[in-house]
Amino acid sequence: MPDWLLAIFNVLDDALLPTMDATLRVSTPLILCAMAGLFSERSGIVDISLEGKMLAAAFAAGSVAAVSGSPVLSLLAAIMVSVSLAMVHGFASITHRGDQVVSGLAINVLASGLTVVLGIAWFRQGGQTPSLDSSARFMPIDLPFVEAAQSIPFFGRLYSEVLSGHNLLVYVGFAAVWLTWWVVYRTRFGLRLRAVGENPLAVDTAGLSVGKLRFSALVICGLLCGIAGTYLAIAQNAAFVKDMTAGQGYIALAALIFGKWRPLAALLACLMFGFLDAIAIRLQGVNVDFSLSLFGNVWPIKGEVPVQLIQSLPYVLTVVLLAGFIGRAIAPAAIGVPFSKER
């Protein structure tokens, strides 16, 4: 191997690999939530409550793990809580044809208050759940041949340091993307799901229940948000912390829109937003001092990197996309409109 190639690989190894590793870790909840949102929104139900469902699920996972010590039980509890909230959303927006945005917002606000109220009442740690031992968490697992791959430059280390060594739920997140794609585009249910989001009247005329389809979509949505919340509380961290979702549900929603409501594109958007986040974390407090020569002028660039700028990029980019300045994001036609049989 030529020296210059090795040199490039070394730079990539040191700078890029840790960032990519971090990217996967911070992207996982985004990916799971984006897929959750995809099911809901493709069926015609706006879901801004990804955030609240994920938060409530994280609390459920953290609490059950603290009491039972079983990660699997915690996952089930988290899914149950998240699906119940999705059912509240369905009850309000499908059964009672209420405003879907208002209902979603209610769930977010309710979750952000209730998790802390219950947390303080049950554990008395200021809204946090007790710290967990590793036996109660989803811990990193090594993929096969990690040792052997270590010696291969870049690609080997890409495998051993970036792809391997995550907890089970990270891999579940990626599997969920493929599964979502398969369900939405390759199954009868998926076809009906897409149809009900585009033209519910046609689905109704064909003799299918619009409400039932939308409720099933919301169950899947709740399930995926439940996994995302579990990931936050007992895989990525070792306890539930007050407001630990910190807007990630909204970023996932932005990624879903950025991916134009398609699974693979949404995955890429999540990875991009995750990458931005990972960079922002790495650059926190880093000072730069160099000069940029442009058009014959020399611009000195000095001072702390404006991390907030990088952190706000996902939101800015989504607005720009929605404005139609970079491609067009077209939502499912029937989204946000309650379906009523009588006309």
Next chain:
Amino acid sequence: MNTSNIELPAWLEIVVIPILNIIAALFFTGLIMLVIGVNPVEAVGHLLRGAFGYEGGLGYTLYYTTNYIFTGLAVAIAFHAGLFNIGGEGQAYIGGLGAGLIFLLLDQYLPAILLIPIGIMAAGFFGALWAFIPGWLQAYRGSHVVITTIMFNFIASALMVYLLVNVLIMPGQMSPESRYFSEATWIPQMHEVLGVFGFKVTRTPFNLSFFFALLCCFFVWIYIWRTRWGYDLRTAGNSEEAAVYAGIRPRKVIVTAMCLSGALAGLVAVNVIMGESHRLLLNFQLGYGFTGIAVSLMGRNHPVGIIMASLLFGVLSQGGLELAFEIPQITRDMVVAIQGLIILFSGALALMFRPWVVRAYLKFKPLGEQHA
């Protein structure tokens, strides 16, 4: 039976059904309290004592009420134009930036008589600006205002953190706050005002902005129901097509409504920054924007309803502090949970009880009116 087409008398529609919704929300609040082992009756006692009972309680209650009136009106005016402005949070934040910047620039040179109106205008203008962009994007580019205002909340928050940490921070200070503005920018607090007339009142942040908020309620009412612009606003909000036929330009209405909405949200800064903190700080607006949504839904988007709902949330906010003091299991997060329930029952499930009310109404209606 489909009951949605059956008309109900106004008192059922605007009094009974909203009250049923609030009762449902409070019922679940009581359940939550029982779950965490708190006696709801006792809790309500502490809540009311905290909000009214002790010296200064009322002042704090009305101080919070003022904020909720501003954000509630902001949500309501957008709502009448058929828009859902979730961005009150960011608009209030940026409104504070507007007032703060102008004060940092001018507060040493101008007298109070000029500074206070300029500050109010700056807060409103910056708030309006922050809502103008989502409004314009909705009107002319078709981007949904709900999503863009959510994004703008986060962008506002990032921007303010950056500015306060790096630019506006008082030199030599650790916490991200600007310097204090000169006293000429301070809106008189009620204990000072009453002191002039010889009343002795405990110091609270309750200030003259409260009356400004009431004035805004009046103007919003005039605007929506007594002007041509308000007619245009409501028409476009009800049916864009009908509006076009009537010669109204919906796009203009959308942008105007969002700007007014943002300006009202920005006025939160008048109460908080000019009335109490007298400097710019991180997250001074925290939660007021979102509570405004609950307030507006509960008040059925009408200024009078908004004043009443704001008062209720003022009581909850202030009384919640006292409650947290008395009962350690409860913090102010309880108030957030109650807000969530109210948004759910007064907003998303607003029509849940309607079919029952219609049935009861049809049953008890005097026979003579049956076919009236």
